[in-house]
Amino acid sequence: MVTVDGLKPKAVEKPKTAEELAGCLSEASRAGQAVIPIGGGRALGMGDPPARFDLALVTTGLDRIVEVSPEDLTATVQAGVTLEALQAELGKARQFLPLDPFASPGHTIGGLLATAWSGPLRQRYGTPREFLVGLQVALPDGRLARSGGKVVKNVSGYDLNKLHFGALGSLGVITEASFKVFPRPLFEETVEASEPQLTDAWREARRALDLKLPPVALELVREPDRHRLVARFAGSEDGVRRMVRELVWAPVGEADFWQQHSRRRAGRWLRVAVPPEALRDVLQSLPEAASWWAHPGVGVVHWVDFESAQVAAVRAAAEDAGGSAVLLAAPSALKSELGAWGRQPATIDLMRRVKRAFDPAGTLSPGRYLV
């Protein structure tokens, strides 16, 4: 049985088509019910505890890979397709979606887009915001609305893709998505700086990021007894080898480092995101024994297994630095106490007006999102 923050829904629906899903949604909306869309359930810890929960609208019945077009470097999938299923299909033509979210495997595409979760590869490719080219979304009134298209370049109409990306399903339920996909790099190598102290690690990270071909992923990981700084390079073989030589780091120990890394998850999990220049200071504000991993080039640190009392200070530091600290997972009581999202953005009124325009009855995930 699905629960969100311990709350059980009165009903669960698992529609097989977008139309059916839109139908369930509008019916619930008309009945004044509260609906929470559920994908792979990997990121359900996100958001404030829901105010109400009547219907769990499970998207995993929408499990079709609609179209993969390797020569066009595009793919269209239904929202319930898992990232792994899509990658397997794309892999047949040596292509991939450059997305490696934490708490893998098992994310659905719809869930990933709604939560805007991503992983280390965002250093090079950005988040799906940058390569999502089309969406179909079920709205609370039962309409299915498309934005964008299936081609890689498109300025026809408003870019509503961006509005739904990261909105935690608060404006509509994503039913289908189209992406620009990427060729697999010709050559890859992962290297690691040798046992750096934290200050050395910053210097080394800077060196890596300033290379003429910066790494596609760069992770600084705090383990109980040490820091690790790991870089993933991709490109032409000669080029990658030169970068690795210039850096003088050693090959990483684990053959499956990135896969292991993407499995990281926690029941107490804070994502701190600040302008990259401010990350170092924020990390210094974390308790000495904290356990975390960070993307130094992006400005994000994932802090896990914290003590409740420690959060407020770190959040304040992040917000003062012009960033945010969002709870990706935490006990409901703690989320209720601290708020999952932190300080409200200055444009909250505009956002609320947009939310009301899409979901006037407050059907979708009431109370969970910050808007």
Next chain:
Amino acid sequence: MGLGPRTLEKLCRAVGRDHVVWDAYDLVIFERDASIAGALPDAIVYPANVEEVAAVLEIAAEQQLPVVPRGAGTGLSGGAVTLRGGLALSLARLRRIIEIDPKRRTALVEPGVVNYDLGLEAARHGLFYAPDPSSQKACTIGGNAAENSGGPHCLYYGVTTNHILGMEVVLSDGSVHWVGGEDPDRPGLDLLGLLVGSEGTLAVTTKLLVKLLPTPEAVSTLMAAFPSIESASKAVSDVIGHGIVPAALEMMDKVTIGAVEAHYKAGYPTSAGAVLLVEVDGLTESARELTAAIEQILETDDAFEIRVAEDPAERELLWAGRKGAIGALGHIKPNYYLHDGVVPRTKLPEVLRDVGRIGEHYRLPVANVFHAGDGNLHPNILFDLREKGIMKKVEKAGEEMLRACIDAGGTLSGEHGIGLEKNAFMPWIFGPDDLAAMQAVKDVLDPSGRLNPGKIFPPAGQIEPKLIARSGVASEARWW
């Protein structure tokens, strides 16, 4: 309709007497952009800063006047045309590069800054601003953001929306807001992403924080000549199919090559049916390796001449031909009508065949010069406005070409925007429910619908803009 003296008085007080224009003769200057449509504003205002922009919008709100923001007026879909009169709001005086931060690799600029000028300034720090529309020597960063403009190098680097971190915007009620920012994963709805590409219909941009990138270590530019458009199109598909995404991959057809050579002597073989310009950048060894791989693919695909630029001067010349192509077409006919459809790359040969057929059917010369790597077509219909009744034919041909793109699974516009030129075709790709969702957003941000009215959404009643047509010789040639 004309504005009352009290309104003019208020506008003058807001931005200074010298910065309001309402003389009928002067208004003609802002009658149009680079598209084929035109309509007169009632007044042109030139605010100098965000406070003045807000003041103008407040006055417009009070008087219920339409407001159309305007950058350099190089838009190709009628975006800056004051279709319903009202105020043309020029951002030309907001032209400061406020700050370039080489460490953070960002620039904070005002919207009237010309794309090329930002590039020059960034270059002093070893950085560059990636989106490079061919009009970059004239168009503004604000206009680029409003259209979500692309350019040759957007194949690899992405389009404008991928390079804007934040914006200061003024809504039609005169309120000022910051959207976006330098921090990743901002909680809340992505208003920035929504506003970029909204064609001045949702907000007026008054500041932009943009990303800059370090200039690559090596650049390699290659020109390849093919017997036909088909063979060149196949080569495009094959390059991408090999897992190579070059920085740029551009195509020009025979008509374009002839015009360009007459004007620029860029070195494109005039016997070719099509020419590809391919650029790769990155590390020295990668550029070398990729260039070799691409050369091999192009040869197998029947390229009969391949030339790799030996030095920056030769590279510049190869690009000058491409970037100045549209102006050069003035050698063939004085006017042009440029379309901007996108198709899946694999559909290029068949859609280009259709485009050729349509041109022949209407006896109109068509020049193709476009972003082939993205499947972004630019069929350019050439004509002479002095020929009686020609506009109807030109429009009809353009419409049929767009239809061919849609039938091939493509879209109406890849980078020039919908504006008032293609809004009537929006129902081809979006159903009523899709458009209603977009309208809902419009109603939230501009409830009285006064910001750039008559654009993007299919017209309810028909308002015919005055078709004026663009002269290639007179205007574009001058930019280059």
